[in-house]
Each structure stands twice: as structure tokens, then as C-alpha cells.
Amino acid sequence: QSVLTQPPSASGTPGQRVTISCSGSSSNIGSNTVNWYQQLPGTAPKLLIYHNNQRPSGVPDRFSGSTSGTSASLAISGLQSEEEADYYCAAWDDSLNGYVFGTGTKVTVL
Amino acid sequence: QVQLQESGPGLVKPSETLSLACTVSGGSISTYYWSWIRQPPGKGLEWIGYVYDTHSGSTNYNPSLKSRVTISVDTSTNQFSLKLSSVTAADTAVYYCARGAHRHFYYGMDVWGQGTTVTVSS
Numbered sequence: 001q002s003v004l005t006q007p008p009s010a011s012g013t014p015g016q017r018v019t020i021s022c023s024g025s026s027s028n029i030g031s032n033t034v035n036w037y038q039q040l041p042g043t044a045p046k047l048l049i050y051h052n053n054q055r056p057s058g059v060p061d062r063f064s065g066s067t068s069g070t071s072a073s074l075a076i077s078g079l080q081s082e083e084e085a086d087y088y089c090a091a092w093d094d095s096l097n098g099y100v101f102g103t104g105t106k107v108t109v110l
Numbered sequence: 111q112v113q114l115q116e117s118g119p120g121l122v123k124p125s126e127t128l129s130l131a132c133t134v135s136g137g138s139i140s141t142y143y144w145s146w147i148r149q150p151p152g153k154g155l156e157w158i159g160y161v162y163d164t165h166s167g168s169t170n171y172n173p174s175l176k177s178r179v180t181i182s183v184d185t186s187t188n189q190f191s192l193k194l195s196s197v198t199a200a201d202t203a204v205y206y207c208a209r210g211a212h213r214h215f216y217y218g219m220d221v222w223g224q225g226t227t228v229t230v231s232s
Contacts, residue, residue, distance in 0.1 A: 004153065035218035037155075044206055044225050045147075046156065050218035088155055092214035098172045099145075099157040099215055 003028060004089055004102035010106040012079045020105045022072040022089035028100060032092040034072040036065055036097070037101075039086040049074065076107070084109045112137035114207050114223035122201075124232050128194040132207030132223055139183060141230045143210040145219060146181060148203040156203075161190050162213065170213070197230045204228075 005023045012018040022034065036049035047056050049065035052072070062077045072089055089102035119132035132144070146158040148166050159171035161181040171179045175194070183190040194201060208219035 032214055033216050035215060037218075039155075044222040045219075046222070047218040047220050050127055050220075056218075056220060081129075090155075090215070090218075092216075095141045096173055097170070098159075101155040101157065 002103045003093060003096070003100050004091065006087075006089060006102040006105045008103070009106045009108065011110055012076075013110045014079055014081060016079050017075060017077045018079050018107060020074045020087055020089075020107070021077075022102050024070050024072070024091060026070055027095035028070075028091040028093040029072055030065060030070040031094055034062075034065065034067055036072075036074045037088045037090065037092045038083075039088065040082075040083065045088065069095070079107075081109045081110055083107065112209065112221050114209065114221055116157045116205060116207050116223045116226040118226060118228070120227055120229060121161050122197055122228060123232050124198055124230055125196055128183055128192070128197050128201060128203055128228055128230075130192045130207075130226065130228070131189050132191070134188045134190070134209075139188045139190065143213060143215070144181075144183065145210060146192045147206045147208055147219075148201075149206070149225075150200075150203045158192065158194075158205075160210065202228065202230045 033051045037045040039045045039050045053065045115133045122128045143160045143162045145160040178195045180193040204225040206225045207223040209221040210219045211217045
């Protein structure tokens with residue numbers, strides 16, 4: 001059972017803004033940075049956001065990340081149909097001394 | 111551009127040892143944190159562990175798997191490998207290898223292999 005909790009699903013119409021939450025604790029999000037990964041159907045995960053709010057080269061600025069205390073959020077503005085995927089938050093956990101992934105959120109474009 | 115490719119048997123018998131390799135091409139295997147991650151069918155991602163320091167082969171494992179996992183690196187072949195002992199059906203998953211640049215993944219895992227499916231069954 002993951003120590004990072006995400007809503008199982010989120011949805012929006014094309015062009016809408018969708019936000020995904022990631023709830024953790026003081027030993028992970030509260031003391032380490034958060035990364036977000038996008039997993040399109042049948043493919044390997046792809047790094048979407050690192051160090052809380054940084055985008056790797058090639059990731060559109062429609063994707064943004066933020067943190068507050070022991071929670072993090074990923075926002076997708078201007079949602080596109082090809083962004084229908086599973087999204088995972090992740091962070092190092094000092095208590096477990098390991099990297100933990102969130103439970104994952106399936107984003108559906110209506 | 112660095113690419114990763116997993117390889118190994120797709121079927122392993124219960125109680126045996128799962129062995130996979132990840133070949134790193136287009137870049138050096140030195141100075142990075144090389145991880146294995148798995149994803150059971152229809153479920154989420156689980157970090158298995160990483161190997162770092164190609165000289166000493168330092169490692170860090172998921173506590174829940176630590177007793178059964180060995181990750182090692184072979185600089186002569188630019189590969190790192192995963193061994194998971196005493197497997198059961200619960201170890202059936204897609205196994206990914208990935209690269210990280212920081213021991214706590216502050217920069218995330220930026221390069222991933224395509225994944226390889228391993229089924230544990232007699």
C-alpha cells in the first residue's frame with residue numbers, strides 16, 4: 001500500500017484545466033521534492049515534472065506542479081485528448097529510506 | 111541520446127530466481143543511479159531499488175523486497191541487472207529499468223526502458 005495517496009480518477013473536456021492531488025507525510029513530500037510521471041496506455045512512464053515544479057525539456061508548459069506542506073498537485077491546463085493517461089506522483093521517503101510512488105490517477109478526456 | 115533496454119526470461123517458475131538485465135546505450139553507466147521499477151497487471155508502480163557507483167556497486171533497496179533483491183552493475187558490458195529470489199505469482203509484473211541523477215531522485219527518473227513482462231507460473 002502506497003504512502004502517497006492520489007484520487008483514482010479525474011476527467012475533463014478538451015481545453016479544460018484538470019488538477020490531481022497527491023497526499024503524503026512529513027517523511028516524504030514534507031521533506032523531499034516531488035516528481036510526476038505520465039504513463040500513456042501500454043507504454044513506459046515518462047518524467048513530467050521534477051523537483052516539485054520543473055519541467056524536463058519537451059514537456060509543454062501546460063503541465064505545472066506545486067507543493068504545500070505534505071501535499072502536492074499536478075495541473076494540466078488546456079487538456080488534450082492525447083493526454084488521457086495514468087499520472088503518478090513520487091518522492092523519496094526518509095522513514096522508509098526508499099522511493100515511493102503515488103497510487104496513480106487515471107485522467108479521462110471526455 | 112541514452113536508451114535503456116530490458117532483457118531476460120518472460121516466464122519464471124515459483125520459488126526460482128528472476129533475472130533481468132538492462133543495457134545502457136548512447137551514454138556512460140557511470141555517475142548515475144540505475145533503478146528497477148515494476149508494475150503488476152492493472153496496478154501501480156513500485157520502486158525495487160537502485161545501484162550506484164560503478165566501482166563499489168553501492169545499492170539501496172525497497173525495504174519490502176530487500177531480503178530477496180540483488181541489483182548489480184557490469185561496466186564492461188554497460189549493463190546493470192536485477193535478481194529477485196523465491197518468486198511467487200505476486201511478482202508477476204512489467205519490469206522497467208530507469209536512470210536517475212540523484213540518490214533521492216530530486217531530478218526524477220528521466221530515462222526509462224520500454225519494460226519487459228515477467229510471469230511467474232509453473
